[in-house]
Amino acid sequence: MSEVRVRFAPSPTGFFHIGSARTALFNWLYARHTGGKFVLRIEDTDRERNTEEALAVIFNGMRWLGLNWDEGPEVGGRHGPYFQSERSSVYLDYLEKLRGAGRVYEKDGAVYFRLEGERHTAYDAYKKCEVEKVRATPQVIEDRIRGRVERAEEQDFVLFRKNGQPVFHFVNVVDDLTMGITHVIRGEDHLSNTSKHCELFKAFGVNPPVYAHIPLILKENGPGKMSKRDQGSLIEEYQRRRFVPEAVRNYLCLLGWSPKDDREKLDINEIIQLFDLPAIKSNNARFDEKKLSFLNAAYLREMPVERFTEEAWSFLVGEGALKHEGVEIEGWGSRERRYFNQVMKLCQEKVRSIEDLPRFVAYFFTEDFRIDEKASKKVLNKGDPKARLTEIREVLKGLSALTEDILEEKVRALSEQTGAATGEYIHPTRLAVSGTNVGPSFYGLLTVLGKACVLKRLDAFLARMWG
RNA sequence: GUCCCCUUCGUCUAGCCCGGCCCAGGACACCAGGUUUUCAUCCUGGCGACAGGGGUUCGAAUCCCCUAGGGGACGCCA
Numbered sequence: 001m002s003e004v005r006v007r008f009a010p011s012p013t014g015f016f017h018i019g020s021a022r023t024a025l026f027n028w029l030y031a032r033h034t035g036g037k038f039v040l041r042i043e044d045t046d047r048e049r050n051t052e053e054a055l056a057v058i059f060n061g062m063r064w065l066g067l068n069w070d071e072g073p074e075v076g077g078r079h080g081p082y083f084q085s086e087r088s089s090v091y092l093d094y095l096e097k098l099r100g101a102g103r104v105y106e107k108d109g110a111v112y113f114r115l116e117g118e119r120h121t122a123y124d125a126y127k128k129c130e131v132e133k134v135r136a137t138p139q140v141i142e143d144r145i146r147g148r149v150e151r152a153e154e155q156d157f158v159l160f161r162k163n164g165q166p167v168f169h170f171v172n173v174v175d176d177l178t179m180g181i182t183h184v185i186r187g188e189d190h191l192s193n194t195s196k197h198c199e200l201f202k203a204f205g206v207n208p209p210v211y212a213h214i215p216l217i218l219k220e221n222g223p224g225k226m227s228k229r230d231q232g233s234l235i236e237e238y239q240r241r242r243f244v245p246e247a248v249r250n251y252l253c254l255l256g257w258s259p260k261d262d263r264e265k266l267d268i269n270e271i272i273q274l275f276d277l278p279a280i281k282s283n284n285a286r287f288d289e290k291k292l293s294f295l296n297a298a299y300l301r302e303m304p305v306e307r308f309t310e311e312a313w314s315f316l317v318g319e320g321a322l323k324h325e326g327v328e329i330e331g332w333g334s335r336e337r338r339y340f341n342q343v344m345k346l347c348q349e350k351v352r353s354i355e356d357l358p359r360f361v362a363y364f365f366t367e368d369f370r371i372d373e374k375a376s377k378k379v380l381n382k383g384d385p386k387a388r389l390t391e392i393r394e395v396l397k398g399l400s401a402l403t404e405d406i407l408e409e410k411v412r413a414l415s416e417q418t419g420a421a422t423g424e425y426i427h428p429t430r431l432a433v434s435g436t437n438v439g440p441s442f443y444g445l446l447t448v449l450g451k452a453c454v455l456k457r458l459d460a461f462l463a464r465m466w467g
Numbered sequence: 468g469u470c471c472c473c474u475u476c477g478u479c480u481a482g483c484c485c486g487g488c489c490c491a492g493g494a495c496a497c498c499a500g501g502u503u504u505u506c507a508u509c510c511u512g513g514c515g516a517c518a519g520g521g522g523u524u525c526g527a528a529u530c531c532c533c534u535a536g537g538g539g540a541c542g543c544c545a
Binding site for chain 1: 468469470471472473474478479480481482484492493494495496503504505506507508537538539540541542543544545
């Protein structure tokens with residue numbers, strides 16, 4: 001049994017589409033599952049958008065998702081070059097092979113592939129003109145996901161353009177052939193192209209590789225497959241929004257594949273072990289950002305606190321959201337950094353995404369936070385918040401420093417003493433020091449803010465509401 | 468228009484190949500309760516699907532046929 005060799009062959013368009021990413025992922029998974037090789041090849045023929053930046057988008061995206069390639073740009077390999085733009089001589093050689101076999105001809109300056117079979121002319125309702133059609137033998141594709149698929153090509157097709165450049169179908173087949181690709185795992189949108197590719201492989205006198213056409217990702221709202229313009233369709237977007245790459249990858253695995261039991265959040269090594277071609281579904285899957293977000297939140301919560309803090313730091317610095325006790329980020333020393341770490345440790349279990357963080361933690365870094373009106377109404381319309389706040393203020397004032405244990409003990413004692421429920425203290429106090437009714441653990445919140453800050457905010461709040 | 472693929476809760480899916488254990492299981496979302504100091508955590512419960520019609524069979528989500536719907540391809544784009 002020869003080694004499995006799969007490839008991902010993106011065209012550098014400047015975007016890394018989520019569908020492409022999943023194709024790359026499935027190829028990578030299959031290579032890792034079988035112990036084979038994962039090849040990255042850049043399909044940059046006839047492309048003006050083929051720039052360093054466009055390439056970087058793909059490389060960054062793949063590395064972000066953890067999809068390392070065994071052969072290709074930047075890592076090399078024995079089947080190079082891995083840029084189609086550098087393989088012209090190979091294409092010319094293979095064109096000669098077809099020419100020698102009498103399978104090509106020129107028309108209008110372009111080179112065509114000649115199908116074998118009886119010819120006739122027919123009106124083409126799609127092209128709205130008379131065309132020459134060929135009754136060629138149907139190509140049989142033993143697709144590993146769909147089973148047996150038969151399709152006959154019915155028109156000769158272009159191999160080289162008038163300008164001398166080879167077209168996709170030709171280079172794709174020649175590259176797969178010369179790079180020893182054994183399995184072609186690609187989107188279902190290529191299924192109809194496969195008959196062309198089979199014709200070419202056979203014209204070269206070799207068997208086509210094993211095909212596996214994976215289902216497409218449909219847009220969340222509205223008809224059709226996901227396109228570049230759809231919200232959430234680009235990997236760059238998830239990178240920018242600081243999604244957890246493991247979560248995005250996990251979610252993508254679940255679109256068209258499942259471990260068959262009821263698990264969904266799976267370690268990638270386990271997925272590698274379980275992954276196989278026939279286990280992939282054949283029907284299209286609709287993108288669901290809610291589920292992605294759910295997984296992202298789950299990954300975020302279980303992340304080591306150090307990594308969470310680091311992610312949060314780089315994002316919040318980028319957003320310009322940081323200041324502590326009036327100290328701008330540039331002036332931060334270890335004291336501020338320690339404060340930041342405490343805030344993040346406190347918030348990690350509550351926040352759903354890194355991008356929510358600026359809003360979620362704003363009041364930790366400014367006195368100028370806004371008081372949420374809804375929360376205010378909800379909290380202040382119960383009992384006698386002014387009295388409760390005044391009472392708790394006295395208790396806090398008497399403490400030398402705040403710790404969670406002492407706070408809890410003191411608030412309970414106060415509650416027992418006055419007969420007011422602990423909630424009657426907690427809710428207004430949270431509102432006073434954070435402006436909202438949602439957030440991290442209450443006692444943790446006060447502890448991290450510190451006594452001075454809490455008292456100051458309580459006074460400001462009392463003055464503002466009842467002063 | 469032609470050709471190809473697909474069709475289980477709103478969504479992702481298990482079950483389908485090898486018919487009975489399925490008046491169809493899980494997850495997200497939604498709704499209702501509960502826990503916790505709030506909540507976007509957690510727990511419990513609810514809502515909710517075999518596209519339709521014909522066969523085959525003692526028996527069909529599972530096999531066959533038709534219809535409908537969805538998706539894709541039909542480029543000197545990839």
